[in-house]
Amino acid sequence: MVLGKYKQITLARSTDKQIQNISQDGGIATGLLAFALDEKIIDGAVVAGPSDEMWKPEPTVALTADEIMAAAGTKYTLCPNNWMIKEAVRQYGLEKVGVVTIPCQTMGLRKMQSYPFGTRFMADKIALIVGICCTENFSFESLKTFIEAKAGVNFDLVEKMDIGKGKFWVYTQDGTINFPIKETHGYEQNGCKVCLDLVSELSDISTGSIGAPDDWSAVEVRTDAGDTVFSKAVDAGLIETKPIDEGKFGLEMLTRLARQKKEKAMKEIDRRKELGLPVPYKASSEKEDPLANI
Amino acid sequence: MLARIKEFLGMETKPKEEASQQEVEKVAEEEKAKPRIGYIHLSGCTGDAMSLTENYDILAPLLTEMVDIVYGQTLADVWWGDENNPYAIDDMPEMDLALIEGSVCLQDEHSMKELQKAREKAGLVAAFGSCAATGCFTRYSRGGQQAQPNHESFVPIADVVKVDLAIPGCPPSPEIIAKSVVALINGDMDYLQPMMDLAGYTEACGCDLQLKVVNQALCIGCGTCAMACQTRALDMNSGRPELNEDRCVKCGICYIQCPRSSWPADRIEQDLGL
Numbered sequence: 001m002v003l004g005k006y007k008q009i010t011l012a013r014s015t016d017k018q019i020q021n022i023s024q025d026g027g028i029a030t031g032l033l034a035f036a037l038d039e040k041i042i043d044g045a046v047v048a049g050p051s052d053e054m055w056k057p058e059p060t061v062a063l064t065a066d067e068i069m070a071a072a073g074t075k076y077t078l079c080p081n082n083w084m085i086k087e088a089v090r091q092y093g094l095e096k097v098g099v100v101t102i103p104c105q106t107m108g109l110r111k112m113q114s115y116p117f118g119t120r121f122m123a124d125k126i127a128l129i130v131g132i133c134c135t136e137n138f139s140f141e142s143l144k145t146f147i148e149a150k151a152g153v154n155f156d157l158v159e160k161m162d163i164g165k166g167k168f169w170v171y172t173q174d175g176t177i178n179f180p181i182k183e184t185h186g187y188e189q190n191g192c193k194v195c196l197d198l199v200s201e202l203s204d205i206s207t208g209s210i211g212a213p214d215d216w217s218a219v220e221v222r223t224d225a226g227d228t229v230f231s232k233a234v235d236a237g238l239i240e241t242k243p244i245d246e247g248k249f250g251l252e253m254l255t256r257l258a259r260q261k262k263e264k265a266m267k268e269i270d271r272r273k274e275l276g277l278p279v280p281y282k283a284s285s286e287k288e289d290p291l292a293n294i
Numbered sequence: 295m296l297a298r299i300k301e302f303l304g305m306e307t308k309p310k311e312e313a314s315q316q317e318v319e320k321v322a323e324e325e326k327a328k329p330r331i332g333y334i335h336l337s338g339c340t341g342d343a344m345s346l347t348e349n350y351d352i353l354a355p356l357l358t359e360m361v362d363i364v365y366g367q368t369l370a371d372v373w374w375g376d377e378n379n380p381y382a383i384d385d386m387p388e389m390d391l392a393l394i395e396g397s398v399c400l401q402d403e404h405s406m407k408e409l410q411k412a413r414e415k416a417g418l419v420a421a422f423g424s425c426a427a428t429g430c431f432t433r434y435s436r437g438g439q440q441a442q443p444n445h446e447s448f449v450p451i452a453d454v455v456k457v458d459l460a461i462p463g464c465p466p467s468p469e470i471i472a473k474s475v476v477a478l479i480n481g482d483m484d485y486l487q488p489m490m491d492l493a494g495y496t497e498a499c500g501c502d503l504q505l506k507v508v509n510q511a512l513c514i515g516c517g518t519c520a521m522a523c524q525t526r527a528l529d530m531n532s533g534r535p536e537l538n539e540d541r542c543v544k545c546g547i548c549y550i551q552c553p554r555s556s557w558p559a560d561r562i563e564q565d566l567g568l
């Protein structure tokens with residue numbers, strides 16, 4: 001099962017015009033968290049908020065819908081959201097924390113919840129994990145290098161970045177530039193090369209653009225917590241859905257890309273293991289399903 | 295080892311979800327020989343035992359119905375070497391599990407003896423808390439202090455005796471203690487496997503993140519380490535952990551919680567019902 005366990009997979013988008021304007025894809029991350037806050041399902045959220053520097057996100061505890069909205073949009077660089085969970089619980093005293101996480105962060109949180117060695121009364125404070133898809137991530141300097149050197153765009157003028165259709169897209173006020181995603185190779189974070197998870201398999205609900213038309217998101221509803229918040233948001237009319245296309249540009253593509261990521265990572269895991277380097281995952285010969293995230 | 299624990303506790307492997315009150319009650323109701331537990335306090339601050347007692351909801355059934363505390367100065371006022379105690383005069387009793395808190399001081403004859411005796415008498419020895427598991431902040435000791443200036447060398451108990459499992463933390467959270475005890479009583483060895491693996495992790499430091507994760511091309515900047523550090527010795531800088539050595543107590547928790555140090559996926563999914 002290359003997309004992890006889920007109760008439901010669907011296309012969805014936020015119906016809120018303001019969220020549509022600022023969000024990366026269907027505004028599911030922002031829309032769901034803002035709704036959960038409103039409904040008191042969470043009392044705050046850890047998001048990748050803005051910092052002093054353009055495009056350099058900072059893990060932020062958001063207590064209002066405005067603060068959640070200020071974090072909308074994908075920043076293709078490291079943002080250690082898990083770090084702020086502690087702040088949310090200890091400093092802000094939150095009892096029900098929502099959080100947006102890329103797959104590896106989801107894994108860190110789930111491991112903590114199952115084995116909370118040093119995290120006193122934190123595991124039970126995580127009320128909602130909204131996972132987002134991730135193929136790879138970049139250090140800030142890497143991102144800057146290929147935006148400025150490869151795309152030739154001044155970093156500060158960029159309005160949106162996106163990865164899709166095999167290309168890296170850079171949107172500015174003056175127009176759109178793209179270059180093949182291949183050209184970012186060699187800049188991606190090395191730890192990503194052994195990552196087996198595209199879709200945040202262990203989140204409560206996960207979302208990404210792969211398999212969805214522009215301005216929509218593909219959503220996998222996974223746990224009861226994810227199901228509750230999603231169905232309530234749909235019932236309230238804040239999120240609209242339509243069935244995902246089963247074919248080439250829908251579910252098939254999502255499945256193919258998830259499998260590709262896993263196959264590539266398994267090769268690297270096996271290679272590192274042969275070299276005697278440490279990897280937390282099993283070699284393909286050691287597991288039943290060679291593509292499982294273990 | 296697995297067979298031994300199961301034999302000692304007289305139970306089948308029965309994987310279970312989170313330690314909940316119902317779970318504890320259920321276990322308490324079932325008629326079975328209660329595991330005999332000893333609690334041995336060496337060079338630690340009693341924080342680990344304090345953390346155990348923070349399981350308010352389940353503490354009473356845990357201590358009175360689910361287990362027999364057969365030995366322990368702090369928890370049961372039964373202590374070996376205490377001439378006034380009828381049990382202790384003969385010897386330290388047989389135990390199914392000895393929870394050992396604190397590192398052991400090589401110059402402290404009494405501690406050394408008590409530890410060795412516990413190993414002899416206990417089916418399982420658990421390093422309970424980071425001082426016992428990794429030495430933790432007692433690693434910084436250099437002696438020359440009152441009350442006994444000669445007490446200088448404090449080491450993880452695994453340096454002196456064979457340790458079966460470790461429950462590190464400074465202190466370990468109340469939840470991990472409750473979950474471990476319930477898993478032990480249920481004979482749920484899958485859940486305890488990471489603790490058994492940790493018995494060998496005795497030389498811990500915040501710099502393990504750099505040496506064993508960043509240097510090994512594994513760090514992904516998730517921030518779990520900095521979230522878990524109990525002394526706030528870690529910051530995240532450019533997506534990588536940055537250690538303030540002055541604050542680090544060498545408890546090992548950051549590295550243990552890192553998703554790239556170990557990834558017991560099956561167990562996590564089962565435990566959390568994912």
Ligand SMILES: Cc1cc2nc3c(=O)[nH]c(=O)nc-3n(C[C@H](O)[C@H](O)[C@H](O)COP(=O)(O)OP(=O)(O)OC[C@H]3O[C@@H](n4cnc5c(N)ncnc54)[C@H](O)[C@@H]3O)c2cc1C
Binds near residue numbers: 027030031047077217
């Ligand atoms: C590094 C990275 C790589 C990605 N790669 C893919 C991919 O290959 N395929 C795909 O379908 N989707 C990918 N995504 C996810 C995608 O870009 C969107 O973020 C996702 O579809 C959510 O869109 P939305 O409109 O619902 O979110 P929005 O409503 O716009 O909200 C986005 C949320 O993402 C969070 N966020 C932004 N940047 C980061 C970050 N660096 N780290 C952690 N959280 C962050 C913000 O807190 C915000 O809450 C990637 C995301 C990141 C961060």
Ligand code: SF4
Binds near residue numbers: 192
């Ligand atoms: S590819 Fe995997 S490891 Fe890399 S940032 Fe994305 S989720 Fe994390």
Ligand code: SF4
Binds near residue numbers: 553
């Ligand atoms: S927990 Fe591990 S992978 Fe995550 S930031 Fe810390 S060292 Fe890196």
Ligand code: SF4
Binds near residue numbers: 500545546
């Ligand atoms: S950095 Fe923190 S968690 Fe890591 S060993 Fe030091 S004190 Fe413990």
